[in-house]
Amino acid sequence: MNTLLIAGTDTDAGKTVVTTAIAAYWQRYYAQGSLALMKPLQSGTGDRELYQRLFELKQSPEEITPLYFEAPLAPPVAAEREGRSVDLKELWPVFTQLQARFSFVLVEGVGGLGSPISWELTVADLAHDWRIPTVLVVPVRLGAIAAAVANVALARQTGVPLLGIILNCVQPRSEAEIADLTPIDLIESFTQTRVLGTIPCLEDAHNLDQLIHSASNLDLEVLLPRLPILNH
Numbered sequence: 357m358n359t360l361l362i363a364g365t366d367t368d369a370g371k372t373v374v375t376t377a378i379a380a381y382w383q384r385y386y387a388q389g390s391l392a393l394m395k396p397l398q399s400g401t402g403d404r405e406l407y408q409r410l411f412e413l414k415q416s417p418e419e420i421t422p423l424y425f426e427a428p429l430a431p432p433v434a435a436e437r438e439g440r441s442v443d444l445k446e447l448w449p450v451f452t453q454l455q456a457r458f459s460f461v462l463v464e465g466v467g468g469l470g471s472p473i474s475w476e477l478t479v480a481d482l483a484h485d486w487r488i489p490t491v492l493v494v495p496v497r498l499g500a501i502a503a504a505v506a507n508v509a510l511a512r513q514t515g516v517p518l519l520g521i522i523l524n525c526v527q528p529r530s531e532a533e534i535a536d537l538t539p540i541d542l543i544e545s546f547t548q549t550r551v552l553g554t555i556p557c558l559e560d561a562h563n564l565d566q567l568i569h570s571a572s573n574l575d576l577e578v579l580l581p582r583l584p585i586l587n588h
């Protein structure tokens with residue numbers, strides 16, 4: 357496996373934080389330049405621009421984000437605003453070329469697993485069609501349990517290869533609050549899916565050292581391709 361999809365229960369779940377945390381960890385401990393980041397569809401500025409600021413990626417902007425729309429809306433709606441339509445056929449060749457060129461391709465989803473990427477398909481359909489091992493980012497807040505249960509149910513119904521759940525602390529909270537809002541045993545038993553770790557609330561979510569440190573809270577054996585660590 358050299359590909360991982362970072363999906364979420366919703367927009368603002370923390371997919372970019374998790375993506376950049378895993379990417380920063382990889383860049384620190386594995387061969388530089390062997391990583392590709394992809395946000396197949398982006399609506400509104402933010403994610404591609406942050407990837408380019410944090411990492412020296414060996415990819416053109418179109419290889420990071422083949423389908424880019426200005427309006428911060430669901431992609432088919434954003435595309436329509438520009439008099440365009442979403443041509444999903446553009447994505448697959450870019451994705452497969454990245455897989456061939458790089459040791460690890462991290463793909464960030466759009467919105468939640470159920471968010472539309474066209475008038476017909478959702479992010480979950482993309483994960484299934486591309487057979488991408490997927491993790492689900494669940495923000496730590498009241499309602500997280502229901503969000504996890506609903507998104508895992510969709511993943512199962514669609515045939516998404518789901519590796520596990522990552523809890524993401526989007527605001528400062530004590531350990532006790534985190535345990536109350538996102539009880540791991542309960543989430544695992546309702547979803548029959550492993551929780552692979554919790555990303556703490558970061559003081560600066562754009563700081564590489566903090567991102568690397570946060571990634572070490574995750575079960576990286578499950579998330580990263582099995583390649584030798586180069587930098588100690």
Ligand SMILES: Nc1ncnc2c1ncn2[C@@H]1O[C@H](COP(=O)(O)OP(=O)(O)OP(=O)(O)O)[C@@H](O)[C@H]1O
Pocket residue numbers: 364366367368369370371372373374403465466467524525526527555556557558559560561
């Ligand atoms: N663990 C965290 N610590 C601090 N801030 C966080 C954390 N997780 C998320 N945030 C902040 O919350 C906001 C939303 O997070 P993020 O951009 O990662 O969401 P997303 O799921 O990628 O959203 P989108 O659907 O737009 O791609 C950002 O401002 C981010 O910096």
Ligand SMILES: C[C@H](N)[C@H](N)CCCCCC(=O)O
Pocket residue numbers: 367368398399400427428429430431466467468470471472
């Ligand atoms: C603008 C936002 N940050 C994302 N780029 C797009 C999220 C689309 C979500 C659509 C939905 O599920 O209702």
Ligand SMILES: [Mg+2]
Pocket residue numbers: 371372373403464
């Ligand atoms: Mg994002």
